[in-house]
Amino acid sequence: MPVKMAIADYGVGNLHSIRKALEICGAKPYIVEDLNDLLEAECIIFPGVGAFDKTMEKLQPLKKALIGKLEDATPCLGICIGAQILFNGSEEGKTRGLGFYQGEVVRLKADRVPHMGWNRVDGEDSILEGIESPYFYFAHSYHGDPSEDIVIGSTDYFGQVPTLFLKGNTYGTQFHPEKSSASGLKFLKNFVRFAEAWV
Amino acid sequence: MLTKRIIPCLDVKNGITVKGVRFVDLQDVGDPPEMAAAYERQGADEIVFLDISASAEGRKTLMNVVERTAQRLFVPLTVGGGIRTKEDMRTALNAGADKVSVNTIAVQRPDVISEGAEDFGRQCVVVAIDAKREGKSWKVYTHGGRKRTDIDAIEWAARAEGLGAGEILLTSMDADGTKDGYDIPLTARVADAVKIPVIASGGCGKAQHIYEVLTQTGAEAALAASIFHYGELTVQQVKDYLIDKGVLVR
Numbered sequence: 272m273p274v275k276m277a278i279a280d281y282g283v284g285n286l287h288s289i290r291k292a293l294e295i296c297g298a299k300p301y302i303v304e305d306l307n308d309l310l311e312a313e314c315i316i317f318p319g320v321g322a323f324d325k326t327m328e329k330l331q332p333l334k335k336a337l338i339g340k341l342e343d344a345t346p347c348l349g350i351c352i353g354a355q356i357l358f359n360g361s362e363e364g365k366t367r368g369l370g371f372y373q374g375e376v377v378r379l380k381a382d383r384v385p386h387m388g389w390n391r392v393d394g395e396d397s398i399l400e401g402i403e404s405p406y407f408y409f410a411h412s413y414h415g416d417p418s419e420d421i422v423i424g425s426t427d428y429f430g431q432v433p434t435l436f437l438k439g440n441t442y443g444t445q446f447h448p449e450k451s452s453a454s455g456l457k458f459l460k461n462f463v464r465f466a467e468a469w470v
Numbered sequence: 471m472l473t474k475r476i477i478p479c480l481d482v483k484n485g486i487t488v489k490g491v492r493f494v495d496l497q498d499v500g501d502p503p504e505m506a507a508a509y510e511r512q513g514a515d516e517i518v519f520l521d522i523s524a525s526a527e528g529r530k531t532l533m534n535v536v537e538r539t540a541q542r543l544f545v546p547l548t549v550g551g552g553i554r555t556k557e558d559m560r561t562a563l564n565a566g567a568d569k570v571s572v573n574t575i576a577v578q579r580p581d582v583i584s585e586g587a588e589d590f591g592r593q594c595v596v597v598a599i600d601a602k603r604e605g606k607s608w609k610v611y612t613h614g615g616r617k618r619t620d621i622d623a624i625e626w627a628a629r630a631e632g633l634g635a636g637e638i639l640l641t642s643m644d645a646d647g648t649k650d651g652y653d654i655p656l657t658a659r660v661a662d663a664v665k666i667p668v669i670a671s672g673g674c675g676k677a678q679h680i681y682e683v684l685t686q687t688g689a690e691a692a693l694a695a696s697i698f699h700y701g702e703l704t705v706q707q708v709k710d711y712l713i714d715k716g717v718l719v720r
Contacts, residue, residue: 283590285547287540287566320563322591352591385593385636387667388690389473389515389720406473406720408515408546410568410593410636427471450546450568452510 273299274346274466277312279353280304281329284320289350289449296460310336313470314346317353319447323364323376323413326356334369341371346466347441351411354436354443363413372438374417381429385412390446394424394435398442398461402454407446409434414445440469473720474684474712475515475691476705477669478698480505482551483522485531487699500699503539509698510545512705515720517543518571518639518693521551522614533565540566550598550639556585563590571596571639574612577619577626580633587634595637596669597630599623601656602643608656615643623656624663631664638664639693641671649675652683652692661688669693677703677711684717 276298278286286302293300293316300316306329309315315337330337341347349357358368361376368376379386389406392399399405414432424435426445436443442462448455480487480502487500506517519539521532529552536549549562550571559570570590575582576597586595600615601608601623608623627638640660642653652673661668667690670683674694683692697703709719 283560284563284594285540285566285568287537288544288568291541292544320590322588325589383665383667383690385666386472387593387637388475390471404720409472410546412592412636447546450544452544455544 273297274314274463274470275312276300276314276316276466277303277309278316278318279306279309281321281326283325284318286318286320289316289318292449292456292459293463296456296463298463298466306330306333309333310340312345314466315340317347317349317356319351319353321352323352323355323361324366326352327364327366327368330356330369331366337369338371341439341441344440344469346469348462349441349443350449351445351447354445355413355415357441357443358415358417361413371441372415372417372421372436372443373419374415376413377416378413379411379428379432385410386428386432390426390428392424392426392434392446396423396435396437398435398458398465399424400461402457404454406454407448407451407458408455409446411445415443471718472690473718475669476513476680476708476719477516477518477691477693478509478514478705479518479520479671479693479695481520481522481695482532482535484528485535488522502535503542505699506539506547507542509705510543513709513720514545514705515691516546516548518548518550521549523552533561536562536565536567548596550596556582556589559586559590559594563594569594569596569637571598573598573600576630577610577612577621580629583630583633583635587636592634592636595635596639597627597635597637598639598641599627599630599660600641600643603656611643624659627660628663631666635666637667637669639669639671642673645673646671648673649696651675651679654683654686657683657689658687667691677708680708681712681715681717684712
């Protein structure tokens with residue numbers, strides 16, 4: 272049975288690509304407009320669209336329940352802003368994050384911001400297995416800076432930037448796998464296989 | 471290390487790709503979703519759709535095209551042309567665009583930049599600038615290059631950055647359509663004036679031009695249309711050329 276994956280719809284942005292990509296990778300994605308439905312999901316996707324405060328305003332009422340669900344080993348993938356909201360808070364916004372990942376989201380210290388384009392992710396985790404050319408698409412001005420040991424991949428952009436996280440069964444990517452062509456699709460295939468083992 | 475980007479641009483009119491020479495003389499060249507997917511297979515790092523339909527109906531057609539494109543495109547898609555409000559931005563993003571570009575409206579009502587950045591994130595908001603040389607400086611043109619303003623292009627780029635633009639798409643009207651190469655002085659000046667990425671556009675006739683603009687200026691990306699549409703070169707051929715010259719590409 273393909274894993275049903277609930278894609279959180281914060282009301283803004285392109286969800287076609289992530290849905291289609293997960294479908295191609297063998298999952299059964301669906302878009303969740305009533306965010307309460309996330310609590311029933313067997314796998315949660317926090318997509319990489321929108322801005323920090325606007326996204327957190329929508330998720331705030333569910334904060335405790337969502338953390339419980341992630342602690343309960345529900346497979347989850349947060350992409351870009353969808354990964355940033357997993358942290359305690361962000362320099363970008365005033366609203367607090369979900370606080371599942373310990374640490375803050377900080378502004379990139381680089382000569383050119385946003386970090387926009389294709390860059391390499393170096394890491395050892397099985398989620399990167401079989402990816403021939405580990406270049407992924409980035410578009411961000413902030414990044415998670417965890418205070419716990421959850422970094423499993425990093426990227427060279429004016430110094431090493433943590434860009435791939437794993438805590439429990441919750442993966443967070445600073446890049447956009449759904450926008451990263453063949454490398455991204457392979458990454459998502461690996462995530463789907465990972466999720467299958469848990470649901 | 472961040473790689474340099476190669477971006478095919480599709481000028482779309484009433485749902486069909488066209489490419490103008492010096493902003494006039496349009497010819498039909500193909501179906502946008504099909505072309506976008508083909509470019510991704512060739513190694514394109516992003517795709518830009520520029521809507522040049524004059525009517526509201528033409529624009530509605532474009533949103534259908536964007537939706538069809540997003541179903542099969544797994545690289546970023548920027549949509550520009552005819553975007554006037556935050557709601558237009560939302561429509562384009564919900565249809566399947568990853569970024570929207572604003573040009574005329576940003577000049578007329580610069581706040582649209584900050585409004586878009588606040589709601590959708592600044593990485594979504596591209597400010598497109600059409601610039602034309604006058605003596606030692608460049609003036610901003612609006613309305614698809616038909617209307618001159620008194621605004622200095624370099625100053626405008628810096629101001630757009632301050633308002634929340636995530637990227638500058640810079641077209642040299644002097645170079646556009648000539649195939650004689652990008653406008654190096656203009657691109658260099660703008661890229662030095664801002665910290666956000668600059669996409670160079672206008673004038674590409676061969677791979678060497680892309681090499682020149684990516685190495686002689688601070689531009690992060692090069693946009694081209696006709697060399698790709700007419701099959702003169704594939705994106706991969708351009709990348710092979712750049713790799714050979716030591717430029718980092720994906």
